Amino acid sequence: MSDHRQDVQQMREAFAVALAEADGSDQLEALRVRFLGKKGELTSALKSLGRLPAEERPEAGAAWNALRGEIERALESAKSRFRLLEAEAEEHRQSVDVTQPGCGRPYGAFHPVVQVMHDVVDIFVGLGFSVASGPEIEDDFHNFEALNIPPHHPARDMQDTFYLERKGLLLRTHTSPVQVRSMLRHGAPLRVVCPGKVYRRDSDPTHSPMFHQLEGLLVDEDVSVADIKGCLEVFVNEIFGRPLKARYRSSFFPFTEPSMEMDVECVACSGRDSSCRICKGTGWLEIMGLGMVHPNVLRSGRIDPERYNGFAWGMGLDRIAMLKYGLNDLRVLFQGDAAFLSSGGVL
Amino acid sequence: MxxxxxxxxxxxxxxxxxxxxxxxxxxxxxxxxxxxxxCEKLKGIVIARVTSLETHPSRSDLLLAHLDRGGRKALCVTAARNLSENDLVCYAPPGATLADGTVLGEREFAGVVSQGMVLSAEELGLPSVETEVGILVLPEGHEPGVDAVTSLGLDDxxxxxxxxxxxxxxxxxxxxxxxxxxxxxxxxxREFEVDLPRDEAVWPVGFKGITIADAGCPLYGLGFIDDITVAPSPLDARIRLALLGQRPISNIVDATNLTMLFLGQPLHAFDFDRLPEPEITVRGARQGEMIRTLDGKDRLLEEGDLLITSGGRPVGMAGVMGGENSEVHEGTVRVLMEAAWFDPVRVSRTSRRLGIASEAAYRFARVVDPARCLVSLNYVHSLLAGWGAGRPEARIQVSRQREWDLHEVTLTRKKLERYLLWDDLTEAETILYRLGFQAQSRQEDRLSFIVPSYRPDVRIEEDLIEEVARIRGYDDEIIPSRLPGRPKDRGDIGATFRLWRKLREAAMARGYMESVQYSFISPESIEAIGLGEDSEERLLLANPLSREQSVLRPLLLPGFIEALQANLRKGWRQALRLFECGDSYGGGDGLELFREKRRFGAIVFVGKERQVLYGTRRREDFFSVKADVDALFRACRVRPDYRPGKLPFGHAGQTAMIHVDGEAVGFLARLKPILEKELDLGGALYAFEFDLDVLLERDLPSFATEVPFPAVLRDVSFLAPRNVAVADVEAFIRSHGGAMLDKVELFDVYEGDSLPVGFRSLAFSLSYRHADRTLVDAEVEADHQVLREALESAGYRLR
Missing domain, CATH: 3.30.56.10 (Phenylalanyl-tRNA Synthetase; Chain B, domain 1)
Structure with missing residues (x-):
């Protein structure tokens, strides 16, 4: 009785030792042959059961069969473990250097002025303004006369104009002509912004013969200076990402009355650096011109100035982009310079 | 100013x-x-009087000046020859700073120590006030010992x-x-009164009078000054002009300038004895008439220019510049002094056309005050009399063609409230009164004001509101900020902008960099890509800044090429993808004629690097760029077709016209290799451009909502003549594949030496599908066989 128990236990231990030493599926097969094969140790033990007394046979048989089951399960589980290990070893052979660059084209790059244009448009769309557009090749009427700038008015000196050889055509000097076009098309009430390229005969580090403006126009009943202040302050805080102090100076534009210029606190130094390059130590940045629409302009747009009034503004998008992204040379913006464009990174 | x-x-x-x-x-x-x-650098300079002068003991070219600087004595060595005893001078003692920043000390000249120096005008920083070489000698009236900067008014x-x-x-x-x-x-x-005699009697000097023959001069006044001695004006007048950046010239000219600067009325002095006749006529110029202006230039006149003439001959261009023939000079004895009101538009037009930006024209164009016109004559007379420069005639001659109407503008409480959210008419009146506006009629809710003669810019109620508003200011305590209420609708970004946004985001995602190019380019950049012939379609600037920026771009490509070249010059070697959404202008790019079109344009430069990371997978070619065009159109829900095309700059074998709904909307092409070489690009350049407008307002896409029955797949592979387009083969397969043919996809193209000349091998994967049931092989086999036979009989050689 005690004999076969001892034998079973000895074989169990022998198998455990052998299994622990196995380090591949080949050795598992050898183990299987050694214990479970036709001439295997356990097979032989089962075969020798006949020699036992009849009353001992059932118990001994059960014990040896139980061991057989254990060995089979152990081999099976070791086998699947080795399969996983071998698969992983194969994966290691396929390993890549994850620090190598990705394959394919990198993301492109946005242009700071165009990006600002889209950002500004989004802000004003949120305030109920719709986008309007007009031609860059304009005529004298829309660019000047309809905006209360008669021929030979000294105000024309404010903007040096590019003329086309084809008589009567010019490159718009501001986006303001779109004001009149929008009023004629849509009437009042009206809320539009008009972004686009404009042209003036001027070229130095702070002036480009081509630059970008965004014009805004609101026409309604009972519009006050308070309304444009509110709109533009929302805009300034959004575009620069934080609340900025604003102030207004009286100014003159032929198409607005009263007219103002808006300054905001310096985005670089907030007025704390008297040698600031951006604000020249004044603490303030001139950001745009604005005012209440001149009744003559409303009339040009066939809107009754007694019933309606409104406000308008015009801002240089290039300047805002330069302030926002800390750029200092306007001309580099329009050269398609790959090093410059790609340095700006992505959105 | x-x-x-x-x-x-x-x-x-x-x-x-x-x-x-x-x-x-x-x-x-x-x-x-x-x-x-x-003169802010000047420090420590005092007034001193020369008490005595003696020659330097060992050097005869130097003088020793003994100075009294208010009780204290000083000795200076000077080389100047214009000093006399008792002269008042500016003295810089040791430690004083000159205009150029030099700090003085004691200096020895051949055994004599000079304690600082006596100064010239240049050393004071005002070289233009000098009237003789040497030390600046001051007029009497300055106190020795007093700070010279204050005494001379240099601390301005x-x-x-x-x-x-x-x-x-x-x-x-x-x-x-x-x-x-x-x-x-x-x-x-402070009150300053100048006598204004209204006597218009004829002078006793034989002057025949003023004739006005043009409505552009409604008011013309002349003064007369006799016994003139042309000389420098007094020092304080010269200093004043110099500080204002003007060059002192002579007492007559300086007096007119000072009067203009003080009162705003430009004046002009004629040498009476040089006038062709003792009379003045103001008239319009005749076409082609000439005048030599006092800057020595001959000016060609046009009708509409306003002229001052004498004896029929032009002696001045009214309000713009005087004539050389009647200019005041050193020997002038008698002067006619002109003060007038000239039509601002006429003056502006003439001065702009001739490019004469004189101070006078600047002021006349901005409207001078008619009420100041004659006062200024009396002011200049009193200046000249005070300087002893001449003897002004007490009376002036005036020709007045019309009176100026008083302008009345009404301010209402309603509008004031509307614009400024504030309706205090009483305070508004106070503000306007201080600005010179007199309240005329007064009702509860409205006030009428007389506009002063010097404010022709104020014409309507809004102008008055601006006057009130600008004095009160726009701070939040004065007028708050608020958002405008009652929007009629939500804001709409609009179809064009929305489309632009989709395209730019898709392009950036596919590795393109956004750029903005100038709208004007050089004619050479257009010719460089073979677009020279259609030049009559070009839009040219009449006044370009330079030839490089003189033509409005007919398409975006030339600008891109110039940008690429600039990048290459700066050492760029990698692949480069640039795009821009912008307008093109004029016609003649081979597509059609247009004036101003919103375009999307891009270039793909394959780069100059021989080695490309990860090999050919990343090398750009026609098809990698075509995939971008497809993607951009797909982002806008449009499916483009491509047809072989021909463009002056396009590779003869790699140029496609992009079609949408049967209409050519753009191109996709590789640049001609010969141009790539001429432009020294060092690599292939692909470009595409298309109009945006055709992409606007597309329908929503329709999704396949029903789960389809499984498809049966068949491949077909055959030799096709090289000159038959894949698109045509595909169309053939579709038309012969039967009702169950669903998808046709090209999966292999092979061209090579192993194939018969003029042929290439195409392999398509076809899927057959039935909408209502699962197909069995046998059904498909029949249709597929029909297709194979059709291909065969059409000349495709099945493989």
């Missing part, structure tokens, strides 16, 4: 310092762009004012003083 603060203070009591005043002016619409202190602050075109009235000390009086409570303009 430059303004002397000291001069301003002579005219108005001002309880403010310069920088506070500058802020106040800036906020109310007259921007002070800078405050200059021209010069405001650089940016005066807006509507405010011609501010182009004078008087004008600014009036403005300041309204801005600064407690300031008051």
């Amino acid at each position: 430059l303004l002397s603060l000291r001069w301003l203070r002579e005219l108005i009591d001002l309880p403010l310092d310069g920088s506070t005043l500058a802020d106040r002016l800036t906020f109310t619409g007259t921007e002070v762009e800078g405050i200059g202190r021209p 602050e010069i405001f650089e004012l940016s005066i807006t075109p509507n405010r011609g009235d501010l182009l004078s000390v008087l004008g600014v003083a009036r403005e300041v009086q309204a801005l600064v409570p407690g300031s008051q303009i």
